Amino acid sequence: MKFGIDRLLADPELRKPLAGKRVALVAHPASLTEDLVHSLDALAACPDIRVTSAFGPQHGLKGDKQDNMVETVDEIDPVYGIPVFSLYGEVRRPTGQMMSTADVFLFDLQDLGCRIYTFVTTLLYLLEAAAEQGKAVWVLDRPNPAGRPIEGTTLLPGQESFVGAGPMPMRHGLTLGEMGAWFVDHFKLDVDYHVIAMEGWQPESGPGFGWPDSRLWINPSPNAANLNMARAYAGTVMLEGTTLSEGRGTTRPLEVLFGAPDVDAKAVLAEMRRFAPQWLAGCAIRECWFEPTFHKHAKTLCNGLMIHAEGRFYDHHAFRPWRIQALAFKAIRTLQPDYPIWRDFPYEYEFDRLAIDVINGGPALREWVDDPSAKPGDFDALAAADETHWAGEIEPFLLYP
Numbered sequence: 001m002k003f004g005i006d007r008l009l010a011d012p013e014l015r016k017p018l019a020g021k022r023v024a025l026v027a028h029p030a031s032l033t034e035d036l037v038h039s040l041d042a043l044a045a046c047p048d049i050r051v052t053s054a055f056g057p058q059h060g061l062k063g064d065k066q067d068n069m070v071e072t073v074d075e076i077d078p079v080y081g082i083p084v085f086s087l088y089g090e091v092r093r094p095t096g097q098m099m100s101t102a103d104v105f106l107f108d109l110q111d112l113g114c115r116i117y118t119f120v121t122t123l124l125y126l127l128e129a130a131a132e133q134g135k136a137v138w139v140l141d142r143p144n145p146a147g148r149p150i151e152g153t154t155l156l157p158g159q160e161s162f163v164g165a166g167p168m169p170m171r172h173g174l175t176l177g178e179m180g181a182w183f184v185d186h187f188k189l190d191v192d193y194h195v196i197a198m199e200g201w202q203p204e205s206g207p208g209f210g211w212p213d214s215r216l217w218i219n220p221s222p223n224a225a226n227l228n229m230a231r232a233y234a235g236t237v238m239l240e241g242t243t244l245s246e247g248r249g250t251t252r253p254l255e256v257l258f259g260a261p262d263v264d265a266k267a268v269l270a271e272m273r274r275f276a277p278q279w280l281a282g283c284a285i286r287e288c289w290f291e292p293t294f295h296k297h298a299k300t301l302c303n304g305l306m307i308h309a310e311g312r313f314y315d316h317h318a319f320r321p322w323r324i325q326a327l328a329f330k331a332i333r334t335l336q337p338d339y340p341i342w343r344d345f346p347y348e349y350e351f352d353r354l355a356i357d358v359i360n361g362g363p364a365l366r367e368w369v370d371d372p373s374a375k376p377g378d379f380d381a382l383a384a385a386d387e388t389h390w391a392g393e394i395e396p397f398l399l400y401p
Contacts (some may be wrong), residue, residue, distance in 0.1 A: 001200030001212050002179070003106055004140030005042070006034050008196050015048055017104075022052040024102035026087075026126065027061060027121075030110035030220040039108045039140070044080055051082060053101035057109060058088040058118045059221045078310065088118070091348075092162055093125045099133040107139045110220040111176050113146030113210070114234045116350070116359055119220075121165040123176055124183050127191055136192035141177035141399070145217075145230040147203045147210035148173045151322045152234065154386040155361025162348045164361045169383070169390050170322050171234040174397070175201075201400050209316040223253040231309040232283075235321030238365075241355030242329070243343045245302055251290030252306070257328040259290055259304030261297055263336070269305055271331035272324075276376040279327050282319030284308040326379060329369045342366060344350045 008014050023043065025031075031039040043049050054061060060072035061084055072086040076223045085098045088329075105126060109119045123139070152170030166186060174182065177195035184193050205208045209216065211227050219225055226235070229252075238252045239246035247261035258265075265287045272280065282287065288306040292298050305328065309319050332339055347355035357363045363384050366375045 001198060001202075002140050003198055003215075004196035005031070005039050005180060007199060008106075008140060009033065009042055009046060009104060012048070015046070018049055021050070021103040022101070023049055024053040024055060024105045025051060025107060026055040026057065026107045026109060026122070028057055028059065028109055028220055029062065031108045032217040032218055034215070036216070036218075039106075040077075040080070043106070043306070051080065053082050053098070054063070054084045055105075056084060057122045060088070065311060077265070077371065079240060084304075087122050092122070093385040096127045096129075097241065099129050099135055104134070104136045104138060105130060107137060107180075108142070110142050110159045110218070111144060111179075111221060112220070112224060112230045112233050113144035113171060113173065114237065115152075115165070115168050115170050115172055115222075115361070116163040116237050117233070118162055119176070120172075121162050123180055124187070127180060127183055127189055127193065127207070128187070131189045131191040134324065137180070137195070137232075138194045138196060139180050139322070140196045141175050141198050143198065143201055143210050143212065144172060144173065145208075145211040145227055146173075146234065147316060147320070149317065150387045151320055151383070152347065152387070152388055153360065153362065153364055154385050154390065159353075159357070159361045160276065161350050161358050163359060169386055172390070172394075173392060175399070178245070178394070178397045178399055182394060185397070190325065195399065197399050203400060204316075209314075223248060225251075225253065226255075228308065228310045229254050231319065232307050232321050233313070235310055235323075235325030236307070238322075238325050238329075238356060239357055241343055241347060241357075241359045242341050243296065244332075245290075245292055245296040245304065247290065247292070247304075248295035249298060250288075250290045255307060256288065257285065257305040257307055257325060258332070259288075259292075259297065259302035261300045261302050263303060263339070265303040265305050267335055268328060268331045270336055272327050275331060275334070276323075276327050277378065279320060279323045282309065282315035282317070284313035285319075285322070285324075309325050322383075323351075323379070326365055326369065326378075329365075333369050334372075335373075 150173045247253040247256040
């Protein structure tokens, strides 16, 4: 199969509209060709493409920034002498001056298929700026490694943020090329938008179910180390809004349902199995121990649960990471009613709302966890209607049926 960047480089006809145009590239470390050449280098070597600027999203063009709200500065590329602008520094929306450096903006970011992964919002902000400035945006499409499954409640009006670009569920089931088309339609953007679609992507075929065996996994951000993380992320990312460790500072970040020095993980798993065993399908969960070298509970032994959505344990259509993570919170709340699960701190430049509510696009998940009378069916009812509605809404934009 071929990703969008590979098709663009291989087909002169696809490149013809770029003739005589100034071209910008939005990229990060996973923006690689099938031969592992970075897209910036590959495009710069293409004789009929003139690259005049580059942009890096959260974590930077080089992917060197570890955590949320760790910003990247603008710089001049030492090889090509072009400006490299940060879309996670002094600004998150591209300015008019940034947009003036090119006519066509090639967007070549690897996503994780989750609303909170900020590359989704960066795409929306670029489309909005391009509409204002009369520029063109081309998405060089890449797989959604989480595949087509949809999960989560819809982000509520007024809950928009850098981790919540619009009314979509947590696990959205789209590629960024498809998402861009939905953005253009939903927000009524008058923008010159194109997708260089993939060739041969099969999101419903195993064993990758979204991620092709023919391509290596390269971290799109420092803590996105493998396919297991990408599959689990729509659940485990919620740990960022809690006092519980998400495994940052270990070799398997965002592949644990929690870690803490004062929680009995074995008891939590038993309670999860008692309360909603049907939500645990599609993966394996095991007790683990770890000591983070940095971040939450640094240099402290933590007991936790590791999630394995991989190998013979993985069932693509049964696996529901958002519900599994909510269930872990619910089990902790049941066993330790006064445990301070929710972390109150500035999260992605939101200072007035709890981080867990910012992450979920509203308070519903937190309120369900904290309500001692709430049952699994109540939570399913919260999400099911939204999931069904979203599936119908995005159907016209699917490029890979």
